[in-house]
Amino acid sequence: MPVDTSEHDESRAPNGTYWWELTHRPGSNKPFGQTARIAAWIWFHKDVGETFTMNELRDALGPDIVGKSEHLNRRFRTLREVGWVLPSNKDDGSLRPDTYRVQVKGVRYWLDEERKAHKPFRPSARTRRIVIERDGGRCVVCGVAAGEPYPGEPDSKARLTIGHRVPQERLRARGAADNIDNWRTECAQCNETVRDELPDPDQYDEVLAQVRRLNKESKTVLLDWLQRGERTRSNLDRAYDRARILTHNERADLIKYLTGFGQG
Numbered sequence: 001m002p003v004d005t006s007e008h009d010e011s012r013a014p015n016g017t018y019w020w021e022l023t024h025r026p027g028s029n030k031p032f033g034q035t036a037r038i039a040a041w042i043w044f045h046k047d048v049g050e051t052f053t054m055n056e057l058r059d060a061l062g063p064d065i066v067g068k069s070e071h072l073n074r075r076f077r078t079l080r081e082v083g084w085v086l087p088s089n090k091d092d093g094s095l096r097p098d099t100y101r102v103q104v105k106g107v108r109y110w111l112d113e114e115r116k117a118h119k120p121f122r123p124s125a126r127t128r129r130i131v132i133e134r135d136g137g138r139c140v141v142c143g144v145a146a147g148e149p150y151p152g153e154p155d156s157k158a159r160l161t162i163g164h165r166v167p168q169e170r171l172r173a174r175g176a177a178d179n180i181d182n183w184r185t186e187c188a189q190c191n192e193t194v195r196d197e198l199p200d201p202d203q204y205d206e207v208l209a210q211v212r213r214l215n216k217e218s219k220t221v222l223l224d225w226l227q228r229g230e231r232t233r234s235n236l237d238r239a240y241d242r243a244r245i246l247t248h249n250e251r252a253d254l255i256k257y258l259t260g261f262g263q264g
C-alpha cells in the first residue's frame with residue numbers, strides 16, 4: 001500500500017501550511033512565533049554546513065520578520081540559547097557580511113513540545129524590578145540609567161533590561177537553576193552588543209558619521225584596534241571588566257575596599 005507522504009511531511013503544520021508560512025497557531029488566533037518560523041525555514045531549506053543570507057530570509061519570511069537586524073539578532077539569540085549554532089561573519093571571517101552558516105541545528109522551535117522543554121529562563125516583572133533596583137538603576141556594563149542619553153548621543157534614551165551573568169545554556173549544562181544573583185542590569189544597547197552580531201551594513205553610514213566625530217587621537221587608537229582585530233585594554237579597563245561581572249555582594253565588598261583608599 002502506498003504511503004501517503006503528505007501526512008508525514010514534517011515541513012507542514014497539521015493544517016497543511018508550511019511551518020515558516022504560519023501566521024497563527026493552528027486552531028487558534030494566537031500569532032505564530034517569528035523565531036519558530038525562522039527556525040523552521042532554516043531547518044527545511046538548509047543542510048548543516050550551508051549558508052544563508054539576511055536577504056534570503058527576508059524574501060522567504062517578509063520584511064516584517066526580517067526587517068531590522070536588531071530584531072533578527074534577538075531571534076537568533078533565542079535560537080542559540082536552544083542549541084543552534086549559526087556563526088556570522090563576526091565569528092568566522094571567511095563568511096561574507098550578512099551571511100550565516102548553519103553549523104548545528106538545535107531545538108525544533110516550531111514544535112510546542114520541543115520549545116516548552118527548552119524554554120529559556122525568563123525573568124518575571126518582579127525579578128526585573130528587584131535586579132534593577134539592586135544594581136542602582138544603572139546598566140552595569142556602561143553605567144547609563146534609564147532614560148538618560150548615551151555619552152555623545154544627546155538624542156538617545158537608554159532603556160534598561162536585565163541579562164544573564166553566566167549564559168543560561170552553561171547554567172543548564174551545570175544543572176543549575178536560574179537565580180536572581182545571575183541576573184544583572186543591562187541597557188538595551190549593551191544587552192544587544194554584549195553577545196552577538198555585527199552591526200548591519202545598513203548602519204555603515206551611521207558608524208562612519210560617528211567615527212568622523214572622533215578626535216585625531218581617538219581615530220589613531222581606533223585604527224590600531226581595527227588593524228589588530230581587537231581592542232587593546234589597559235589594566236584599569238581589565239580590572240573594571242572583571243569587577244563589574246562580580247555578583248552584587250562581591251562588588252559591594254570591592255567598593256568598600258576601594259572606599260578605604262579614598263580616605264587614606
Ligand SMILES: [Zn+2]
Binds near residue numbers: 141143188189191
Ligand atoms: Zn549599557
